[in-house]
Amino acid sequence: MEPLLAQCPPESRQTASRLGLRSIMQVQLVNVTEAGPDHHRATVNIKSGPVQGELIVNDEDYFKVTGEAKVFPDRVYIYFDKLHPTPEGPPVPFCGAALNDDRNRFGVETWAVMPQKGALVDPARVDRSPDAAILNFPIVFTYIQGPDNKFRPRVIIE
Incomplete structure (x- = not known):
């Protein structure tokens, strides 16, 4: 992802600056399907291909973002290129x-590799x-490339 x-392109970096976006924000994925039972709707299916999301600005505002997802057995890589x-x-x-959830590397771990405690799946x-x-x-969590940004992994102190 870093390469x-x-x-x-400079225009995409300027978009982040012009809109005042932080370097790490959250995106709610919208073109996914539920994988959990009716009473537990957190787990979702995602497929390789086009992906849509809502970049959460605050409690009331968001921007639609689009891009591509690439699924591997242990990790899903998602790249957004339009806002x-x-x-x-x-x-x-x-x-x-x-x-990932620790914000220290690109890609989101799959449920198969790292099931979150309490995350339910309906076969x-x-x-x-x-x-x-x-x-x-x-x-x-989504890293946003701005004009002066360079990704720096979050340091985990134990």
Whole structure:
């Protein structure tokens, strides 16, 4: 992901600056399907291919973002390259990549590798196609490439 982010066009970096976006924000994935039982809707199926999300700005505001997801058995890589500043307006260049929960590396761990405590999966709702995986939660931390940003992994102190 870092080489991909290094290639972000200047316009996408300016989008982050112009909108006052922080370097790490959360994105609610919207084109995913539920993998948990009705009373537990946190776990979701995700497939390789186009992905949509809502970049959460605050409790009331968000921007639609679009990009691509690539699913591997242990990790899902998500890259966002378009942001929609208004619901009806055209997209603008954007550059963001999903991070793991510790915010120290790119890609989100799948439920198969790291099931979150209490995360439930309903076998009847699992997408079993080869390019699908289950995520513990439909919200992912996302690193946003700005004009002066360089990804620095969050240091974990134990």
